Amino acid sequence: MTVGAWEAFLLVLHRELCLSFRRPEQLFQPLVFFLIVTTLFPLGLSLQLSALRDIAPGVLWVAALLSSLLSLDSLFKSDADDGTLEQLALSGQGLTLIVVAKTGAHWLVTGLALVIVSPIVAIALGIPTSAFAIMMLSLALGTLTLSWLGAIGAGLTIGLRRGNVLLSLIVLPLATPLLIFGAAATDRAISGTSTAGAMYFLAALCVFTCTLAPWAATAALRITLE
Amino acid sequence: MNFASDGLEFEKVHVWRGDRHVLQGISAHVRPRELLHISGANGTGKTTLLRVVSGLLRPEQGSVTWLGQSITSSRTEYQAALAYASHEPALKSDLTAIENLRFAVGLKRRVTPKDLLAALDRTGVAACAELPARVLSAGQRRRVSLARVLAMRASIWLLDEPHANLDAEGSELVSELLQAHVQEGGLALVVAHRDLALSCPVRRLELNS
Numbered sequence: 444m445t446v447g448a449w450e451a452f453l454l455v456l457h458r459e460l461c462l463s464f465r466r467p468e469q470l471f472q473p474l475v476f477f478l479i480v481t482t483l484f485p486l487g488l489s490l491q492l493s494a495l496r497d498i499a500p501g502v503l504w505v506a507a508l509l510s511s512l513l514s515l516d517s518l519f520k521s522d523a524d525d526g527t528l529e530q531l532a533l534s535g536q537g538l539t540l541i542v543v544a545k546t547g548a549h550w551l552v553t554g555l556a557l558v559i560v561s562p563i564v565a566i567a568l569g570i571p572t573s574a575f576a577i578m579m580l581s582l583a584l585g586t587l588t589l590s591w592l593g594a595i596g597a598g599l600t601i602g603l604r605r606g607n608v609l610l611s612l613i614v615l616p617l618a619t620p621l622l623i624f625g626a627a628a629t630d631r632a633i634s635g636t637s638t639a640g641a642m643y644f645l646a647a648l649c650v651f652t653c654t655l656a657p658w659a660a661t662a663a664l665r666i667t668l669e
Numbered sequence: 670m671n672f673a674s675d676g677l678e679f680e681k682v683h684v685w686r687g688d689r690h691v692l693q694g695i696s697a698h699v700r701p702r703e704l705l706h707i708s709g710a711n712g713t714g715k716t717t718l719l720r721v722v723s724g725l726l727r728p729e730q731g732s733v734t735w736l737g738q739s740i741t742s743s744r745t746e747y748q749a750a751l752a753y754a755s756h757e758p759a760l761k762s763d764l765t766a767i768e769n770l771r772f773a774v775g776l777k778r779r780v781t782p783k784d785l786l787a788a789l790d791r792t793g794v795a796a797c798a799e800l801p802a803r804v805l806s807a808g809q810r811r812r813v814s815l816a817r818v819l820a821m822r823a824s825i826w827l828l829d830e831p832h833a834n835l836d837a838e839g840s841e842l843v844s845e846l847l848q849a850h851v852q853e854g855g856l857a858l859v860v861a862h863r864d865l866a867l868s869c870p871v872r873r874l875e876l877n878s
Contacts, residue, residue, distance in 0.1 A: 445749065451776050458764075458772040465763035526759035527773070530817075533723055534776035535749035669726050 451536040452544045459548030469517070473553050474560055477510040481564040492569045499568035500629035503578070504585070504622050506564075507557055511586055512614060514553050515593035516600075516607040518545065519664060523601045532668055539661045546594040546660070554586030574632035577642065581628040584645040585621045591656035592617045598663030620648060675737055676700035676856055677722070677825060682731035684717055691717050692728070697874055701824070704847060704857045706865055709876030715860040716756065718876065719827050722858060723753045735825075749777060752823035756830045758810040759817075762803035766794060766813045769802055774820045788820035789813065792842060807834035812842075819846065826850055826857040 446454075463470050484502045485495055522528035531541050558579050565578060596613040600606030628641035677699045684692040691714040699705045707715050720726040722733055724740045724747065733740045740747045760769045770785045789795045792812040797805055802813065811834045818826060831843045844866050847857055851869045865871055 446776060446779060454772060454775050461768065462761060462763055525761065526755050526757035527761055529725060529753070529755055530759050530773050531776070532725065533748050533751060533753050534773070535745055535751075536776050537745070 446536070448536065448540055451534070452540055455531070455541050455544035456548050459545055460552065463548070463552045469514070470552055470556075473510040473513045474556055476513060477506050477557055478560065478564060480506040480509070482567050485567060485569075495569045496633060499565070499570050500578075500626040500633065502568060503561070503564060503570075503582075503629060504626045507561075507582055507586065507625075508589065508615070508618055508622060510557065511553055511589050512593070512611060514549070515590075515597050515614065516610055518549055518594060518597040519601045520597065520606065523667070528601075528664075528668065532664075538664060539657050542594060542598075542660045542664065543657050546590050546657075549594075550587050550590040554583065554590055557586055558582045570629070570633055573635070574629065577632035577638050578629045581625045581638075581642060581645055584642075584649045585625040588621055588645070588649045588652045589614070589618055591652040591660070594660040595656055595663055598660045598667060601664075602667045621645070624648075676703070677733070677735050677858075679718075679722055679733045680731055682718070682721055682728045682733070684714065684721060684726065684728050686717070692721070692876075694731070695874070695876070696731075697872075699856050699858060699872070701854050701856050702851055702869075703872060704851050704859065704865075704867065704869065705872050705874055707858060707860045707874045707876065708862060713876040715876055716829055719753075719829050719858060719860055723751065723827050724748065750824045751827065752818040752821040752825065753827045754814050754818050754829060754831060756833060758802075758807075758814040760802040760805075760810055760813060763801060765799050765801055766805065766816075767798040769813065770817050770820055773817050777821050777823070780820060785816075785820055788816040791819055791846075792816040793839075808836060808839060811835055812839065815843065815846065824855050826855060826859075828857065829860045830862070831859065832861060832863060 481502055519528060522531065532538055561579055561582055562575055565575060570578065592614050596610045599613065600610045603609060624641045624644045628638045628645060631638045631641060680696045681694045682692050683694055695718060697705060707718060709715055717726065721728050724744060735743065735747045766789060767782065767785050774780050774785065786795060786798060789798050792815045794809050794812045794816065797809055802810060805813065815831065832840045835843065847859065847865065848867050848869050850857055859865065
């Protein structure tokens with residue numbers, strides 16, 4: 444009658460998605476932020492389309508990073524506040540498995556959602572449709588990496604009163620390579636030159652964090668649970 | 670349920686919280702069919718002791734063993750045999766009572782909605798099964814958390830102030846559940862300020878500051 448790891452993973456994923464959809468305002472807040480920030484830029488700068496295209500990758504990536512950061516704070520904090528994190532930690536399932544499921548669910552509702560709405564923003568910023576595929580793929584890799592960096596930061600800061608400020612300080616410097624290579628990939632896709640270098644780097648960063656960050660985030664959570 | 674013979678033992682447990690030496694060499698051995706009632710004034714480390722025994726908190730000195738094995742080396746098996754109820758009901762306010770149970774108990778063992786409803790019925794909150802936990806009263810939330818302990822069918826119960834927010838009838842229910850659990854061969858560690866009013870043998874551990 445014991446529960447297998449895969450079954451437990453799906454159950455925690457289901458739980459997280461259920462919780463996200465019960466709070467639509469929290470679900471849409473990062474998306475709305477992303478849309479508003481990126482559409483304000485063309486309005487505020489009143490640039491020519493060509494000039495807008497030059498700054499578009501940077502605007503897109505900065506907005507994506509900041510909006511992902513908005514929801515990171517609550518990744519473990521709400522569970523820690525109401526005591527359900529203790530129940531999860533004592534569930535007999537590995538804490539790493541739970542961390543992977545929670546972070547995966549977080550990426551699905553923030554990162555993936557952001558990737559899906561990014562073409563709307565891209566049109567507003569004058570990015571040609573030929574660059575959409577690379578832009579969306581780079582954003583998918585970047586937001587997944589960011590979710591994992593954020594999981595470590597969120598694990599370390601759950602016990603703190605103003606943890607979200609510290610969380611930004613921990614995560615944003617680590618996210619700088621994402622911004623540089625993500626914006627570079629999008630920029631090259633717009634200009635039609637080879638994006639391979641930047642994309643490989645983003646993919647390598649993504650694999651690196653996906654394999655190591657679960658253990659780091661679990662260790663961080665164990666420390667803060669004490 | 671599978672209950673082995675030599676139970677749960679903690680030996681010379683020391684915990685410091687900053688400069689404060691909260692637990693100073695606490696030892697006890699609780700066997701199946703035994704209940705340990707932990708009492709003491711506020712701030713004497715009752716909850717800390719329960720967290721140490723659950724494995725959430727690692728003691729600076731001392732050991733906790735289950736069936737003769739350290740709980741850190743047999744963490745998965747130990748946790749599978751454990752039901753812990755902290756002094757908070759630990760419910761997600763956006764989920765219904767039965768969803769809360771499903772997502773917590775479902776990680777320990779395969780459960781059907783019928784099992785969960787039966788547990789909620791036993792603790793007197795079956796009528797609240799489909800209500801979000803946020804609309805439940807403090808007493809009802811406590812009853813849902815007791816239903817979670819019950820539905821886990823664990824052999825070790827660690828309960829922190831299970832009577833909190835409960836009416837007289839609810840307190841009686843806690844006693845009945847504890848008694849049934851112990852009689853079926855389980856063991857329990859209960860932190861409570863009040864007398865447990867049980868007919869089964871109760872051992873006491875009084876913590877002093």
